[in-house]
Amino acid sequence: MAQKPGIPKGTRDFSPTEVAKRNYIFSTIKEVFETYGFQPIETPSFENYSTLMGKYGEEGDRLIFKILNSGDYLKKVDEAILVSKNSVKATSQISEKALRYDLTVPFARYVVQHQNDIVFPFKRYQMQPVWRADRPQKGRFREFYQCDADVVGSKSLWQEVEFVQLYDAVFSKLKLLGTTIKLNNRKILAGIAEIIGEKDKLIDFTVALDKLDKIGAEGVSKEMLLKGISEEAIKKVTPLFNFNGTNQEKLNQLEELLKNSEEGIQGVKDLRFVVNNVETLGLQSANLELDVTLARGLNYYTGAIFEVSAPKNVKMGSIGGGGRYDDLTGIFGLKNISGVGISFGLDRIYLVLEELNLFKEVDLPKPTILFLNLGESEASFCMKALVELRKHQIKSELYPDTAKMKKQMNYANKREIPFVVIVGSKEIELDKYTLKNMHTGDQKLCDLQELMNISI
RNA sequence: GUGAUUGUAGCUCAGCUGGUUAGAGCGCCGGAUUGUGGUUCCGGAGGUCGCCGGUUCGAAACCGGUCUUUCACCCCA
16 A cells, blocks of 8 residues: 655645745855855754753753654663653653754854864854744744854954844845844843843743734733733833834933943943944845844843844744844853854745745756657767757756657647757758757757757 | 644545535546647546544544644744
């Protein structure tokens, strides 16, 4: 009985056209990365279990794909753990490898491991798949690509300015106009938490605040109360629920609100540097928007936080994100190295471009000329011509089987091959080729040199 | 992990409140047309109705479980 074919949940096959479109995005991002001075690295698809675990929070640990040990892996597990059916404890005993969850942690590991060979500040980019054991939904897969660019070993805020420009450059180049680059700073969030006297609830506070545009001011207040944040504190942050105006106006408001928090004031200063310089330099198509509710990846970001949303008419989660982490490599033993980076979500960008019909005509690698196969000696004659054509980079192929002409013509038609060469006994005798233009239907007898002059 | 949702031919889908040989369009293969494709006409192959179990005289249809699809929550790109 034949097995029904299928692929795991949240994974996809890509057709030639899809691959071509994806490559178009890849090469665009890559080109801009290199223009900005980044160099590529690659890391393994899977890392040591211990390298990844505990780096993304409890939720992250759950979403990491673990790889089962080889051999009789249950034999070594403590009897007590097996009996207790404690999955978490058992996992650490039956798995010592796990699939990459993002590109940042492996990069941190890379930097520490190769610190002696790296010239700091180190600017690297990396475009590889990552895996998450998430439940798939719109724009969310279990295998997807991230395109990251990070700088380690520099605390300069010019990097933040450059990353905003880089985002703008890529999306402009992709003709994806009207994206919004949201900018925040963890110091602002920490400052606010300090002002309202809920410093220890920073994470709960920001996670709730992050949902403002989704559940509204009322929903946010409710969630904050639920997390044990006092009513009085919530009252103090209400101005943030209606936070608008230009970036400069927002900065002024924040300055006033945070005047009693040293950290908060530093955050305002940092943001002002970035905002002012981006304003001076200008952006091609993106909008830079200060967003105090932005709180993604707070587990490790310490300074700037970025997130890019697609143009407003497209319903899609963020298509990019990033931020600064002052002690990126600390967990692997290299202290005082600051990192800042951004990421492009290739698969989501693809969906957005598709929805907005922004893929230019993709060049599918397909032959310009198909030689029909009308028999063994004819095929042999054609192969000699093919050798020459291919030496001249002319994409060409011979229909592999001797089949009816209708069938071979059909094949050329379906693959949209623009030219067909017909060689029968007549042509062999004349040492010529009948070249047929599949678009116009015209055909003419020509020699090898004329075949080579085909340009399409 | 929680809550919904989907699953019938290669593809897109019909199939009435359970009733006997499960249909269409497109695609595929062959022929009309043995050195000429896209059009047309004719013919053909292809499905244990996602899987397992239950209810029933009888299940593609009803019920339960499981997998899958899509979506929301959580979280994230």
